[in-house]
Amino acid sequence: MNQAPIGIFDSGIGGLTVARAVYHRLPGESTVYFGDTARVPYGPKSPETVRRYSLEILHWLLDQGVKAVVIACNTSTAHALEALQSESPVPVIGVIEPGARAAAGAGRGGPVGVIGTAGTIASGAYARAIRRVRPGTQVEQRACPLFVPLVEEGWFEHPAAELIAREYLAPLRETGVDALVLGCTHYPLLKPLLQRVMGDDVRLIDSGEETASAVAAVLEAEGITAPPGTEPRHRFAVSDDEARFLHVGSRFIGERLDAAELVAVD
Template sequence: MNPEGPIGLFDSGVGGLTVVARVRQCLPDESILYFGDTAHLPYGPRPLAEVREYALRISRYLVAEGAKVVVIACNTSTAAALEAAQAELPVPVIGMVEQGVRAALAVARNGCVGVVATQGTVRSGAYERAFLAARPDLTVVQQACPAFVPLVEAGATDGPEALATAREYVAPMSAQGIDTIVLGCTHYPYLAGAIRAVVGPDVALVDPAEELAQALVRLLDERGLRRTAPAEPAHRYLVSGDPAVFVEAARRLLGREIAVERVDIFDGES
């Protein structure tokens, strides 16, 4: 592994940019290689075996492009493919679920935690297993939120539709007494304001990206993989679908333009 290589990250769309932002805050001297699999967005409704195959192909591509570590910046892909990627790839691989659980356990108070996630992540049971392995006495309330990702990709994160959708999904969880909610999809931090408006100030909202960035810092230090080159880091953003759609979504969510390249690693399949 070349310490001067980029950190490779991927997601189904713009959601993983929330992880990129945290990583760049904690590791400003590192180069970033990001892949958004927009040709197959959203991952949530797809069978986990299909998501696993997409995730492994993307991970292999990032390694072939020089990535020194792969960050699965997608909870559904983490649930579907983390163990397989760790077993196959010659570089370290980290994902979202373990980080979300660790961060939530640090702030949970009453033993009742919530997870909002895609259908695939909920169906996998990854969060519930991880929580109960750490604390068997916990009550874990999960809610699949299939309308959240389309809202984020459309940039509709703070209007009446976002608030109504958040209320539909989150209000029943709040009524069950949760004091912590894990934002179990990397798109969901963009909807934190709408979720907060529903649950009020006393429920902790946990973004696993914060914990993941810290775990990545530790990993690079432990493996001696910190970049030391004096040149400015290079950041590349790749997509499998229409770059213009990704650029526009990123502009709405980030408030700035990013250069995006389209690459076809799936041989034209849909």
């Protein structure tokens, strides 16, 4: 057993949906969350830049004494997971593989849809991961960049959000996907809207929830779960604009955020 915290990081605020899933799945575990708000978004940046940023954050989290690291960012997972796993002395878990496994096992064996940022979709990481589990699967991908600002504005059910969702998702509906992977950590906050647009017969795959289950399995396998009765502590750190992180982040975490540390990583 191990009382050390779990490190969680994202390019900004969206990874808080993964943090929330970890809190629910592992209520006795402490966490340290880092949001790279000075350099968000990662989606349009080159794979080399994303890897460099991610390695810098990994080293900062290791300095905080974490026992495992969760990459709560699809773009970082797509471009940097292998580099971080090679560099890290503690387990590193990304969000793509758990979501892909769930998608491959969902539905009726038909096509699988994936939505995400331009960077995640361009990487093809979800399609490769899904086909590793279920070879030959038809994977239909769609970049949905406008979802991120809609979520950060809190426009989860705004008419503009529904108009944009219907436009983005029309090709996936026409294809008849069985399951839809929410391949960006912002997107779970749009779940009711996305389910309505796609229809009840399409299963939505929340990579954050699947990742939390994967983290639980890794901690158990490594024998590093927190002792029973441990009182968890959750720290938050950002690289810029603590005020906005606290304000917008409360929507993601589902409760008020009172404090965030400002730190520089390099």
